[in-house]
Amino acid sequence: MSHTINKRVILPEEKKKTIPKEVWQIFHKFTKNNLEIYLVGGGVKSILQGEVPIDCDFTTNAKPEVIQALFEESYYDNNFGTVGIPLKTNRGEENYEITTYRTEWGYSDKRRPDKVAWGEKLEEDLKRRDFTFDAIVIGPVLTKIRGGKILRKWDGKSLELIDLFGGQKDFDRKIVRAVGEANARFSEDALRMLRAIRFASQLGFIIEKKTFTAIKKNASLIKQISAERIREELLKILSSNHPYEGYLFFKNSGLAEIILPEIEKCFGVQQKSPGRHHIYDVGTHLLLSLKYVPLKDPIVRLATLLHDIGKPLTRSIEKDGTITFHNHEIISTSIAYNIGKRLRLSKNQLKRLTTLVRWHQFTVNENQSDKAIRRFIRRVGKENLEYIIALRVGDRLGGGARETSWRLERFKKRLIDVQKQPFTVKDLKIDGHDIMKTLNIKSGPLVGKILETIFTEVEEGKVKNDRDILLKKVKEVGAKH
Numbered sequence: 001m002s003h004t005i006n007k008r009v010i011l012p013e014e015k016k017k018t019i020p021k022e023v024w025q026i027f028h029k030f031t032k033n034n035l036e037i038y039l040v041g042g043g044v045k046s047i048l049q050g051e052v053p054i055d056c057d058f059t060t061n062a063k064p065e066v067i068q069a070l071f072e073e074s075y076y077d078n079n080f081g082t083v084g085i086p087l088k089t090n091r092g093e094e095n096y097e098i099t100t101y102r103t104e105w106g107y108s109d110k111r112r113p114d115k116v117a118w119g120e121k122l123e124e125d126l127k128r129r130d131f132t133f134d135a136i137v138i139g140p141v142l143t144k145i146r147g148g149k150i151l152r153k154w155d156g157k158s159l160e161l162i163d164l165f166g167g168q169k170d171f172d173r174k175i176v177r178a179v180g181e182a183n184a185r186f187s188e189d190a191l192r193m194l195r196a197i198r199f200a201s202q203l204g205f206i207i208e209k210k211t212f213t214a215i216k217k218n219a220s221l222i223k224q225i226s227a228e229r230i231r232e233e234l235l236k237i238l239s240s241n242h243p244y245e246g247y248l249f250f251k252n253s254g255l256a257e258i259i260l261p262e263i264e265k266c267f268g269v270q271q272k273s274p275g276r277h278h279i280y281d282v283g284t285h286l287l288l289s290l291k292y293v294p295l296k297d298p299i300v301r302l303a304t305l306l307h308d309i310g311k312p313l314t315r316s317i318e319k320d321g322t323i324t325f326h327n328h329e330i331i332s333t334s335i336a337y338n339i340g341k342r343l344r345l346s347k348n349q350l351k352r353l354t355t356l357v358r359w360h361q362f363t364v365n366e367n368q369s370d371k372a373i374r375r376f377i378r379r380v381g382k383e384n385l386e387y388i389i390a391l392r393v394g395d396r397l398g399g400g401a402r403e404t405s406w407r408l409e410r411f412k413k414r415l416i417d418v419q420k421q422p423f424t425v426k427d428l429k430i431d432g433h434d435i436m437k438t439l440n441i442k443s444g445p446l447v448g449k450i451l452e453t454i455f456t457e458v459e460e461g462k463v464k465n466d467r468d469i470l471l472k473k474v475k476e477v478g479a480k481h
Contacts, residue, residue: 008160011138019039022094026058026098028154029070033070035066036062037062038137039057039138039139040138042055042056042057044133048168048171055095056094067083081100081102083099084096102117102124102125103119103128122137130185130189131170131195132166132167133176135165135167136168140158141160143155176196176199176200176207176208177211182214185214186215190222191222191229193222196212201249204241219254223258230343231343236298243301244287263283266283266309268281269281270323273317274321277400282312286398291398295390299345299349299387300387304390307395309336309357313331314326332358333358336357337354355381359379360395364405365407370414370421370459371459371460392408421459429465434474435451438475439474439478454470
């Protein structure tokens with residue numbers, strides 16, 4: 001079956017309207033200097049979807065030194081012909097990348113070519129691309145003269161879409177398909193397997209059968225890819241519009257068994273028993289929790305995916321048949337920490353991940369004291385409250401329960417109300433200087449001790465956090481010391 005129909009078509013006017021002025025300016029600058037230039041990659045996908053492209057990528061027959069001569073602010077710090085162009089647009093700061101046509105060979109590390117040579121023709125460059133819709137380009141319609149020779153003149157407005165591998169047809173049919181022979185593409189760059197899943201997750205596409213078969217066949221090659229590269233693709237899958245479907249591709253391809261084997265061990269671990277609300281095995285529950293968690297933050301979604309990962313190691317069956325997982329949240333936290341370190345998460349990402357997993361079992365009993373709720377907030381951190389509530393929602397829906405309950409809604413309200421009260425000594429309407437002045441004492445341990453005593457009474461609701469009232473309280477407490 002051919003996928004090279006309509007290789008060159010004029011870009012419709014409605015699609016041209018989405019192209020920002022900065023892209024037009026680049027087209028003009030290159031054609032004015034008798035050079036070829038084409039928009040490629042994510043920018044083309046955005047235009048096909050009727051969206052304005054950002055952080056655009058281009059391909060050109062111009063060598064890096066020629067590109068740099070055209071842009072004073074450009075930088076070139078790699079061996080792959082890519083020149084970076086930092087730009088300030090009305091959409092914010094963006095970074096455009098322009099890469100010279102090239103051919104490649106030898107992928108000994110299954111990630112980057114051993115050798116790169118500058119290409120002369122667009123066709124040579126497009127053959128090395130990963131997926132068919134990433135091999136579509138958009139650029140100026142260049143005037144042809146006798147003998148088929150191209151005189152690189154442009155009327156300033158006509159653009160054409162060049163599609164040598166049927167990428168537009170695949171895009172319209174919502175299919176991720178490798179350019180040429182899929183096994184060759186993945187053996188060249190094993191990260192492309194995760195990119196295929198990422199595109200499917202972000203765009204809501206399916207992966208073409210031969211391409212997916214090639215991913216399964218080459219899955220073991222992912223071991224040669226750095227943890228940082230894997231992390232970036234995995235987090236993009238998790239933060240996509242279709243993380244659940246993306247993870248199913250991830251699982252069914254065999255990549256999950258290599259990258260996150262701890263989750264694979266959760267499938268088949270049953271939870272259903274008398275007195276328990278769970279109706280799914282642990283692995284299925286984790287995936288459904290991921291599906292329903294309401295926030296797109298990738299670390300929140302990763303925490304949701306890992307929150308019960310310690311259950312296989314803590315599973316026990318009581319005499320009455322009840323299945324228990326005592327202290328699974330502690331074991332889950334340890335496993336999540338190891339996964340986070342393996343994926344090279346940042347310090348802040350790792351802290352948030354482990355915090356959410358550790359405290360996901362929080363109680364929402366209506367009889368909790370304000371002090372207990374403040375203790376919960378201190379453990380989790382104010383900055384993580386929205387995230388841990390989102391995890392709870394995903395956990396509930398992923399276990400077959402309703403999205404919320406009257407207890408959870410009341411708990412959420414109390415989280416807000418409690419934070420209106422003094423939360424630390426620093427929230428008091430007085431400070432150490434007031435104590436020293438009121439009691440005519442010097443700085444020392446006694447000042448801190450009095451502040452803590454007063455804060456405890458305010459926290460317990462015995463004293464109002466009012467400056468005049470607190471100053472009177474200082475005299476009372478000071479007299480006892």
